[in-house]
Amino acid sequence: xxxxxxxxxxxxxxxxxxxxxxxxxxxxxxxxxxxxxxxxxxxxxxxxxxxxxxxxxxxxxxxxxxxxxxxxxxxxxxxxxxxxxxxxxxxxxxxxxxxxxxxxxxxxxxxxxxxxxxxxxxxxxxxxxxxxxxxxxxxxxxxxxxxxxxxxxxxxxxxxxxxxxxxxxxxxxxxxxxxxxxxxxxxxxxxxxxxxxxxxxxxxxxxxxxxxxxxxxxxxxxxxxxxxxxxxxxxxxxxxxxxxxxxxxxxxxxxxxxxxxxxxxxxxxxxxxxxxx
Amino acid sequence: xxxxxxxxxxxxxxxxxxxxxxxxxxxxxxxxxxxxxxxxxxxxxxxxxxxxxxxxxxxxxxxxxxxxxxxxxxxxxxxxxxxxxxxxxxxxxxxxxxxxxxxxxxxxxxxxxxxxxxxxxxxxxxxxxxxxxxxxxxxxxxxxxxxxxxxxxxxxxxxxxx
Numbered sequence: 001x002x003x004x005x006x007x008x009x010x011x012x013x014x015x016x017x018x019x020x021x022x023x024x025x026x027x028x029x030x031x032x033x034x035x036x037x038x039x040x041x042x043x044x045x046x047x048x049x050x051x052x053x054x055x056x057x058x059x060x061x062x063x064x065x066x067x068x069x070x071x072x073x074x075x076x077x078x079x080x081x082x083x084x085x086x087x088x089x090x091x092x093x094x095x096x097x098x099x100x101x102x103x104x105x106x107x108x109x110x111x112x113x114x115x116x117x118x119x120x121x122x123x124x125x126x127x128x129x130x131x132x133x134x135x136x137x138x139x140x141x142x143x144x145x146x147x148x149x150x151x152x153x154x155x156x157x158x159x160x161x162x163x164x165x166x167x168x169x170x171x172x173x174x175x176x177x178x179x180x181x182x183x184x185x186x187x188x189x190x191x192x193x194x195x196x197x198x199x200x201x202x203x204x205x206x207x208x209x210x211x212x213x214x215x216x217x218x219x220x221x222x223x224x225x226x227x228x229x230x231x232x233x234x235x236x237x238x239x240x241x242x243x244x245x246x247x248x249x250x251x252x253x254x255x256x257x258x259x260x261x262x263x264x265x266x267x268x269x270x271x272x273x274x275x276x277x
Numbered sequence: 278x279x280x281x282x283x284x285x286x287x288x289x290x291x292x293x294x295x296x297x298x299x300x301x302x303x304x305x306x307x308x309x310x311x312x313x314x315x316x317x318x319x320x321x322x323x324x325x326x327x328x329x330x331x332x333x334x335x336x337x338x339x340x341x342x343x344x345x346x347x348x349x350x351x352x353x354x355x356x357x358x359x360x361x362x363x364x365x366x367x368x369x370x371x372x373x374x375x376x377x378x379x380x381x382x383x384x385x386x387x388x389x390x391x392x393x394x395x396x397x398x399x400x401x402x403x404x405x406x407x408x409x410x411x412x413x414x415x416x417x418x419x420x421x422x423x424x425x426x427x428x429x430x431x432x433x434x435x436x437x438x439x
Contacts, residue, residue, distance in 0.1 A: 058318055062325065063344075078336050144344065262342070265424055266439060273344035273423055276325030 039064065039080075043119045051125035059127060061119065061275045064146045068108050070101075070153030077149045077202075083108045087153060102160050106168035109148065109197070109259060110179045112205050116145030116257045117183055120207050123254035128209045128274070140255075142208040142270035147262070150199045160197040184256055194259070202262040208255040208270065316393070316403055319346035324405045326420075327351070327391040331407050334429055340437065344424045350395040351427075352417035353409065353434075354380060354388050379406045395419075 007015075043061035050057040067074035070087045085108065089100040120143050121127060128141045166189050169180040184192055197203065260268065322345040330351070333341040343351070354376045362369045375381070377400040380388035385408045392404030395417045400406075411432045418427065418436045426437040 058321065076338050078332060078338065270423075272347060274322075275344070276322055277329035277344060 040115055040119055044121075047119065047121050047125060047127045050127045051121065051129070059274055061143065061145075063144050063275050063277060064112075066112060066146050066148045067151060068105060068148060068154060069151040072151035072153050074149040074151050079149070085154065098157060099164075101154075102157060102164060103168055105150075105154065105157075105199075106160060106165050106197075107172055109165075109203075109205070110169055110172055112146045112148065113257045113259065114174055114179060114182055116143075116205050116207055119145060120254075120257075123185075123256070126209070128211070138211055139271040140208060140210045140269060141272045141274055142206050142268060144204055144206045144273060144275045145257075146205040148203045148205065148259075155200045157199055159199055162194040162196050165194050165197060166192070192256075195261070197259070198261070203259050204262055204265060205257065205259050206268075207257040209253065210255055319349065319393070320403065320405065322346045323349055323391040327389065327405055327407055330427070331389065331409055334409065334411055334432065334434075338429060340426055340428050342424045342426050343420055345420070347420055347423055349391055349393055350417045350419050351389065351391050351413070351434075352395055352400075353411055353413045354390060354397070354400075354406075356416035377401050377404065377406060379404065380408070383408070 039062055043059075046057065046060040050059055065078060065080045067077060067079035067082045068085060069082050070085050074082075085101060085104045087101060089097055089104070091097040091100065095103075117123070127143075128139075166180070169183070170178050170189060172179045174182040178187075180189060180192075181187060186192075326343050326345060330341055330343065361371050375397065376385070376388065377390060377392075377397050379390065379401055385406075387408070387410055388406045389409040389411055390400050390404050390406035392400035394400070394403075411429075411434055413434045418425070418434070422439070428435045428437050
């Protein structure tokens with residue numbers, strides 16, 4: 001006999017399914033790192049808005065403090081988020097365990113670089129436009145996207161060779177193409193130079209814009225990718241196709257995303273930094 | 278009436294004077310608009326930089342990098358200095374530099390501020406402060422040629438030479 005108010009099996013199952021589904025949705029919301037994406041999206045939107053605005057809007061881009069961890073903490077570093085690296089990878093016939101771990105680290109860095117390039121409009125938008133003294137003197141505006149530090153377990157791996165880094169950028173896919181092509185618009189890896197990555201040091205991922213002034217010379221960008229500005233202009237398609245129209249030949253346009261040791265930031269001779277601390 | 282060649286009539290002179298006044302006013306208006314806009318953008322950067330600095334102090338980080346805004350000053354208040362006004366050899370007044378109104382109104386005894394100028398009054402006009410017991414030798418550090426590295430040693434902030 002069915003009593004009034006009693007739950008049927010069907011109702012009970014539906015209720016359980018609903019509660020479990022709700023739990024799964026909550027788990028996904030809190031574990032997908034939506035906050036981290038939001039900061040990058042806010043930045044990307046502000047960059048686009050500024051490029052479209054006649055009077056020049058406000059950039060809302062924040063430096064991401066990233067800890068690349070093999071299980072420990074990055075000491076003396078208040079990270080915004082941690083990128084975990086699996087230190088227990090199984091070696092294959094072609095690759096040692098250390099190579100596989102280093103590849104994971106490089107992929108994490110490549111992702112940060114790709115995000116940076118995307119946040120600042122992939123070299124297609126002018127996010128530093130506006131009237132200021134630099135119209136006369138020239139400027140090199142730097143946009144720091146991320147500061148990267150490694151934990152003690154990763155530090156023990158020593159350093160990563162620049163050729164290994166290049167290889168990871170070529171082997172890893174971003175959309176339909178390689179990370180290397182996405183970042184630099186070319187397939188010829190010999191034209192881009194990186195320094196070795198010392199895992200004991202702190203690194204900065206940055207992009208920027210260099211503009212030549214009316215009288216002054218363009219700010220020196222020799223240290224950007226270890227190559228001269230004219231060479232840079234000649235090989236990066238972004239410079240040719242998306243050269244900003246204001247001054248035509250007086251512009252040098254967007255600087256490709258790069259990674260630099262924190263100590264070496266002064267060598268880049270940035271005139272301004274536009275990202276928030 | 279004869280209008281001689283090359284002679285400026287009073288009416289034309291008046292027109293030129295009025296035009297000059299209008300152009301000057303327009304230039305003033307545009308310049309002040311530009312600086313107002315730039316200052317508000319810099320203030321946003323300043324807020325983020327100071328919040329980052331205080332977070333790092335609280336987290337007992339050994340050092341911190343400050344990237345912007347260029348030319349602004351980070352100072353702790355009250356400065357342990359006195360303001361003296363001299364008239365040749367005569368000391369007219371001597372006052373201990375107090376807190377910016379920003380901190381005073383919030384009831385803070387000590388605060389750390391980031392301002393466009395290292396001046397108590399100007400800090401109220403264009404600056405941002407947070408409560409802090411930190412100390413800076415000489416009271417203030419200018420963000421010249423960024424990035425600057427600040428060493429934090431038990432609440433004592435010093436600028437690291439490049």
